[in-house]
Amino acid sequence: MGLTVGIVGGIVIGQASVEASLTSNVLIIIVALSALSSFTAPIYRIGNTIRVIRFPFIISAHLLGLLGIVLTSSFLLARLLRTESLRRPYLFPFYPTRPTDWKDSIIRLPISAMFRRPIFSRSKQRFRFNPEEVEKNKIISRNDFDD
Structure with missing residues (x-):
């Protein structure tokens, strides 16, 4: 029941934001695809990491387009290069x-x-x-x- 309410709520909110010209149809589709793809990770902790990382990518893509994705990817790569375990x-x-x-x-x-x-x-x-x-x-x- 809760999953159905979440899906219907997402559809209603997405449709309302597009009709109010707050976002575009393409952005709603990208957000939905990134949400679905975050559940494909085989390990739960990796899935959580992917879900957290996707938000800066979506925001930078919305603000700067492809340049935002490139800059965010560069920042993430630089961060991973400096990380030690x-x-x-x-x-x-x-x-x-x-x-x-x-x-x-x-x-x-x-x-x-x-x-x-x-x-x-x-x-x-x-x-x-x-x-x-x-x-x-x-x-x-x-x-x-x-x-």
Whole structure:
């Protein structure tokens, strides 16, 4: 019942604001789409973050158009670049740029190619494993299944 009242109330208020020339039809559609898309986040806390971040984007887009979206995106990116979590850059491995650590991020390489630990881990052991020992200690080989 409450969800239905919220949807009908949103439609009535949106229609009234358009008829009173307070906003445009396009802005109402954008706000509705951003509200619906904020519910697609798989984790509840991330969904709340998206809901809070969307308001500055909507306001800046309303006031400055595409320039407002670009400025707000730049401000958000600058903020994320300065943020640290546990004394590590929040956007690591993309900032600071170390292409050798990208193999653990967007495109994941085979485990045999990732025998070095990422630089940001600051581990005393630089290597995850010795590739020669892995090959030597294989218990099951492909030939065991070729009957």
